[in-house]
Amino acid sequence: MNDQPQVPEESCACPETEGKLTLDGSVPVVEITNLQTKFGRTVIHNDLNLTIENGEILSIVGGSGTGKTVLLRQMLGLERPTKGCVRIFGEDITVASSDHLQELRNHWGMLFQQGALYSALTVFENIAQPMMELGTLPQQLIRDAVLLKMNMVGLGPEHANKMPSDLSGGMIKRVALARALALEPKLLFLDEPTAGLDPDLSESFVSLIKSLHRELGLTVVMVTHDLDTLFALSTRIAVLAEKHVLAIGPTREVIKTDHPFIKEFFLGDRGKRALEALE
Numbered sequence: 001m002n003d004q005p006q007v008p009e010e011s012c013a014c015p016e017t018e019g020k021l022t023l024d025g026s027v028p029v030v031e032i033t034n035l036q037t038k039f040g041r042t043v044i045h046n047d048l049n050l051t052i053e054n055g056e057i058l059s060i061v062g063g064s065g066t067g068k069t070v071l072l073r074q075m076l077g078l079e080r081p082t083k084g085c086v087r088i089f090g091e092d093i094t095v096a097s098s099d100h101l102q103e104l105r106n107h108w109g110m111l112f113q114q115g116a117l118y119s120a121l122t123v124f125e126n127i128a129q130p131m132m133e134l135g136t137l138p139q140q141l142i143r144d145a146v147l148l149k150m151n152m153v154g155l156g157p158e159h160a161n162k163m164p165s166d167l168s169g170g171m172i173k174r175v176a177l178a179r180a181l182a183l184e185p186k187l188l189f190l191d192e193p194t195a196g197l198d199p200d201l202s203e204s205f206v207s208l209i210k211s212l213h214r215e216l217g218l219t220v221v222m223v224t225h226d227l228d229t230l231f232a233l234s235t236r237i238a239v240l241a242e243k244h245v246l247a248i249g250p251t252r253e254v255i256k257t258d259h260p261f262i263k264e265f266f267l268g269d270r271g272k273r274a275l276e277a278l279e
């Protein structure tokens, strides 16, 4: 996929707010309005609206090809919708310049599915990289901050000089999480955070995310197919179907929605087991 955002076909009709970066929780952390995404003639999203409040863990679910990844990339400013408005911390990122987007990205962290570590850099260097890129922080402060982030995600300093190829899947996720938290974001995006982890590692990674969410006061936006992760973490779930957010709310309310995808996804055997485990 092309990482250069394209200019939207039509300008957005954003709700009337100041449109300036607001980090104090006084406006929704994410506010998507009347969003449309088309690739050629294929419409992926139409009239999609989604609001995510400060402190939530909002999970996005939906069938294959419903546009979850594209929506996540639009929230990250990596893609622009065909129409509509994507406000992050009150600021419409669909009209932001590339330079401004780069600055805005320092306010959110992203954990990619495969970790996306730089293979030629050590654990320390991977976590330090967003701080180094700022070009303003003294070396000693970066060193202390990296060790602090490592500690936060349960990695001792003895791992600092390891290369990604020396790490287990669970450790790669922890390093990637430490890097996502490097600039102390208030908003964290997670793409399939537990994919590829065995059930025990998955459970401990979920606990880690839960405690960091609480301790750091994060807002989390997650895409996952894993029902255990979904049920254990989400404060609300948004279901993408029929090109828009078909249902949104706490898990127990969303699963009552009478829709074939929701019935199949949540109320199959796997869904029932995951729900029972919550009770």
Ligand SMILES: Nc1ncnc2c1ncn2[C@@H]1O[C@H](COP(=O)(O)OP(=O)(O)OP(=O)(O)O)[C@@H](O)[C@H]1O
Pocket: 001, 002, 039, 044, 062, 063, 064, 065, 066, 067, 068, 069, 070, 071
């Ligand atoms: N740059 C692009 N050009 C053309 N089509 C695209 C592009 N990016 C995504 N699509 C299409 O948009 C649709 C939604 O893709 P997306 O990856 O967001 O789905 P998804 O909901 O994340 O699916 P999955 O759960 O299978 O990962 C797919 O049909 C995909 O092929």
